[in-house]
Amino acid sequence: MTYLLRHLQVLFDTLGRMWKAPLPTLMTLTMLGIAMALPLVLYKIVDSLAEVAGQWHERPRISLFLNFANDRNMDERAIAFARNLLQMPAIDDIEYISPSAALAEFKRVSGFGLAMDNLPENPLPPLLAVYPYPTQERAQLEQLFAQLAAMPEVASASLDQAWLQRLAAILALFKRGVWMLSVLMAVGVMLIISNTVRLGVVNRSDEIEIIDQIGGPRAFIRRPFLYFGALHGLFGALFAAVIGHAGLYLLGKPIATLAALYDSSFKIGWFDSTAIAAVALSAAALGWVAARITVDWRLHRLIPVAS
Amino acid sequence: MIRFSQVFKRYPNGFEALKNVSFYLPSGSMTFLTGHSGAGKSTLLKLITRSELASNGQVLVDERNLSRLWRHQIAAHRRAIGNVFQEHKLLYDRTIEDNVALPLVVAGLEYKEIGRRVRAALDKVGLLAKAKYYPRRLSGGEQQRVGIARAVVGRPRILLADEPTGNLDPQLSDEIMRLFFMFSQVDVTVLIATHDYRHIRAHSAAVLALKEGRLVEDEATP
Ligand SMILES: Nc1ncnc2c1ncn2[C@@H]1O[C@H](COP(=O)(O)OP(=O)(O)OP(=O)(O)O)[C@@H](O)[C@H]1O
Numbered sequence: 001m002t003y004l005l006r007h008l009q010v011l012f013d014t015l016g017r018m019w020k021a022p023l024p025t026l027m028t029l030t031m032l033g034i035a036m037a038l039p040l041v042l043y044k045i046v047d048s049l050a051e052v053a054g055q056w057h058e059r060p061r062i063s064l065f066l067n068f069a070n071d072r073n074m075d076e077r078a079i080a081f082a083r084n085l086l087q088m089p090a091i092d093d094i095e096y097i098s099p100s101a102a103l104a105e106f107k108r109v110s111g112f113g114l115a116m117d118n119l120p121e122n123p124l125p126p127l128l129a130v131y132p133y134p135t136q137e138r139a140q141l142e143q144l145f146a147q148l149a150a151m152p153e154v155a156s157a158s159l160d161q162a163w164l165q166r167l168a169a170i171l172a173l174f175k176r177g178v179w180m181l182s183v184l185m186a187v188g189v190m191l192i193i194s195n196t197v198r199l200g201v202v203n204r205s206d207e208i209e210i211i212d213q214i215g216g217p218r219a220f221i222r223r224p225f226l227y228f229g230a231l232h233g234l235f236g237a238l239f240a241a242v243i244g245h246a247g248l249y250l251l252g253k254p255i256a257t258l259a260a261l262y263d264s265s266f267k268i269g270w271f272d273s274t275a276i277a278a279v280a281l282s283a284a285a286l287g288w289v290a291a292r293i294t295v296d297w298r299l300h301r302l303i304p305v306a307s
Numbered sequence: 308m309i310r311f312s313q314v315f316k317r318y319p320n321g322f323e324a325l326k327n328v329s330f331y332l333p334s335g336s337m338t339f340l341t342g343h344s345g346a347g348k349s350t351l352l353k354l355i356t357r358s359e360l361a362s363n364g365q366v367l368v369d370e371r372n373l374s375r376l377w378r379h380q381i382a383a384h385r386r387a388i389g390n391v392f393q394e395h396k397l398l399y400d401r402t403i404e405d406n407v408a409l410p411l412v413v414a415g416l417e418y419k420e421i422g423r424r425v426r427a428a429l430d431k432v433g434l435l436a437k438a439k440y441y442p443r444r445l446s447g448g449e450q451q452r453v454g455i456a457r458a459v460v461g462r463p464r465i466l467l468a469d470e471p472t473g474n475l476d477p478q479l480s481d482e483i484m485r486l487f488f489m490f491s492q493v494d495v496t497v498l499i500a501t502h503d504y505r506h507i508r509a510h511s512a513a514v515l516a517l518k519e520g521r522l523v524e525d526e527a528t529p
């Protein structure tokens with residue numbers, strides 16, 4: 001009971017010390033906040049993109065351009081061919097897009113309406129949009145693609161997922177980058193806290209020497225500094241959450257505009273509270289460890305055991 | 308209780324502050340430590356608190372050789388000693404009562420008990436009325452008395468004092484000496500470094516006289 005009270009007292013005493021020196025405390029916390037906000041925001045963006053990419057991933061599409069362009073029965077032939085393909089167990093659904101439908105869509109989207117009207121004939125080939133079952137493995141999908149591409153009726157084929165795959169690779173790269181950045185920033189956080197704790201030890205060196213002289217154990221001398229480090233980590237993370245939210249808010253609009261251009265309603269949300277709690281706890285732990293190392297190192301020189 | 312056998316203390320710069328010092332202080336004894344400035348009084352007291360380590364010879368407290376203590380044992384050893392420092396060594400950002408409470412806080416006593424004992428100790432040195440003051444508002448003599456209250460508040464088994472009455476007027480200093488004497492009556496081993504031969508005569512206590520780091524026959528006491 002007394003022990004718990006003692007810890008609470010050290011906690012409030014440390015909070016009081018931080019409160020009584022608002023400017024240095026604020027500066028340090030802001031530094032910590034910025035250091036932690038950077039990977040947080042990047043992680044949130046990459047994570048949101050990955051989620052969207054994952055949703056698209058669920059419906060890969062193989063486009064087959066058929067080689068009966070100038071055939072008069074081209075629609076019937078294409079539909080018959082599609083019926084045949086539907087027999088294949090891997091294929092879920094097929095959509096036929098006739099050259100005229102494709103042209104109309106192209107005019108609508110591109111705005112090249114009049115220019116296209118002057119063409120002597122429709123240059124677009126008939127197109128089958130083949131949707132394999134979404135559960136397909138990547139390898140199976142590629143096998144199916146190769147099989148379809150090799151068919152005599154098919155002039156050319158494209159697996160529309162290729163760019164998604166590229167996106168996924170890029171995202172994986174960014175994710176790795178965010179992790180590396182996080183590790184670097186964790187080191188930075190520890191260095192900042194270590195320096196702050198070092199200053200604290202120097203400022204209170206008289207007190208430390210006196211407590212050592214009257215028989216204060218190391219743990220007792222160390223304790224306020226450990227709280228100091230942990231609290232800086234904790235509050236630094238909260239600052240990071242605020243700074244990060246401001247960043248996400250500022251990025252939100254341009255991202256929404258960009259997403260609209262890609263016909264996507266992609267939106268970055270806010271950090272969820274569990275993520276913030278996790279970051280805050282890790283930062284507190286980092287602060288504690290940094291303080292522990294720094295204090296031990298300092299005490300070793302400040303109050304050595306005479307020998 | 309405290310035994311020095313053939314103790315030498317050489318500081319890192321090569322200066323030999325204590326030379327071949329041997330003595331024994333039984334439990335409950337009251338002893339004065341005298342000698343000119345620079346004779347080695349503070350050094351001797353620091354050897355007892357294990358703030359310094361003997362270069363040669365043995366310092367035994369309760370039959371324990373202080374050179375064999377681990378760090379946490381040193382802390383526990385110091386908690387059993389009340390120490391009045393030559394420089395008061397107060398915490399200037401804490402109130403008088405918080406300063407006096409420090410040894411008890413370190414020892415992990417309960418709050419109620421701490422409050423009780425701190426008031427009792429401050430009462431003994433006549434500073435109860437100034438418990439809430441900060442040290443800077445006190446005179447030199449008052450600060451010294453705060454240091455004395457802090458030394459006795461933990462009911463130590465050994466009481467060391469380095470020039471505890473240097474800043475006190477004769478009347479106050481007599482009172483403090485009487486306080487120390489009372490401690491020795493309840494089996495506390497008391498060792499006081501002082502220049503003030505008045506006290507030595509008044510209390511007819513044992514004397515350790517140092518001269519240039521050596522124990523000598525004390526010429527001043529009759
Ligand atoms: N850390 C140290 N390094 C080197 N020499 C020291 C150190 N501490 C003390 N001395 C020297 O040891 C000698 C004894 O010092 P000490 O402080 O024990 O004297 P003292 O008897 O307490 O004197 P005073 O009455 O002035 O307090 C002095 O000459 C001092 O210069």
Ligand SMILES: [Mg+2]
Pocket residue numbers: 348349350393469
């Ligand atoms: Mg001295």
